[in-house]
Amino acid sequence: MLIILKKLTINNAPLLLALCMLGWAGNTIAGRLSSGEISPMVIVFLRWAIVATFLLLLKPSKIINSLPTLKRKIGWLFLMGGVGYTGFNSLFYVAAHQTTAINLGIIQGVMPAMILAGSVIFFREKINLIQIIGVIMTFLGVLILVSKANIKVLLLLSLNYGDLVMFLSCFLYAGFTLGLRNKPPIDPLVMMFFFSIAALFSAVGCLFVEYYYQLVKWPSDLSDYLIILYIAFIPSLFSQLLFIRGVELIGAGKAGLFINLMPIFSALLGIIILKEAIEIFHFASLAIVLFGIYLFMIIGKTS
Template structure:
């Protein structure tokens, strides 16, 4: 007698996934943590500007198919905000990504993840500077503790390195990228009142157009080269996971449990990223890395302590 195991239909599995915000957020943070590892794997396999440009071209094509009708329907609401959309796509997506890929040429994936991990603290600071949203005392303390972790990472655990101003170029680039994305996150408060998928499609298109400028510079400078087969694999991962699925998953999770509670899960990103860097790239997790992780995550925990759920 043969026994056949019942197979759950794919749509039921998808429905279950999309109704579980915690699984969506864990998967999202794993994709974002893996992004820094792939950026290191991409060095010498695909040029930074072409990786940035091609990823957003792929995402724009997919999103145009998914929500092209919605984009046309909501065009009257988007048209007056084209300057805002162009700025958000250029800085938050194109600017952040190309700085990430440049930084990967001169720093480790572990460093990238730890510095990126301070982003919630930078967002708190940005909200205060732009909108006058005053952090509570614990949030100020949390920001300072998290930034201490970033400084410790940049100094490689050696105060003399910091005092001699010999901080790694890649660490500086990823810090600038983190500031750019934090600014993008703060300014999302002023986004047009259109569905999230439509807004994301518009941003992806803006990012694809903005990426043509650094791509042109890269070509003129003679630094462009066709991707190797490994470079194409990196592109596929970056386009489908950090650029597309993770964004859709995060949007859905925010719809289910709110932005405040969903934002807490960003604390997992440096943990995933550092773990992947050790397991996949064989990078060394030094004692100062562990101390920096504790400072970054501990600072965010302080900043989020007793914060009202979103």
């Protein structure tokens, strides 16, 4: 029974991707709980240092045995880890200090469309009108959430430097998602080790920049260390593995669509953990995003 359940779970892309987005949403809550006590690049550095160390201890022989096979892919591995992990996270943190949360949410909501466009352009993936409507619906759900269903908020938006940085960060992660198509046939944990090593080396440079501007803040108490451990094991390791598996099962274009669940899960976790007020627009945005995914995955597929 457990074996059957495991097989059903490991091959259930929507479930895996929904759990992935829940883990990433928890990353947002963890960042808010730290309330600036740990500087952004320290978080990036520590999260990947912990992941790399854990995987090295977990799979030492497999990592060593995979080196001959991965020799030709080493550039791809380090590009994916550096760009998709450290690049995205670092630029996201920079953008967060330069623009509003509303702008961040809207731009991040465009990421599934970036991934889908890349799938069509580079991999000749075919989509139909209903699937395009599904993508638009998920973006509409994000708009309702970040604007709190207030059209005036959207009309008063203005673009700035931080928005361009956020757009670039989303572009990098979209590229990472598309790049997963070329992943070698190796143990996902081994691949994650090399991704995390690349992310760690990239993070060292970002950490030096933060140190130069005297902005470095290391964890100082137990709660800080617990937050770092959560960020390392859930969003950085567990969720990334789920996302990689989801892309493997249904492709980058379809998997990317689930990214628009993340801000909604963040809002729901904020209600549960941070005791934030619950509003009707929370349920409306969730329903619209889920309907958009349903259109794309089920109705669009049969059209």
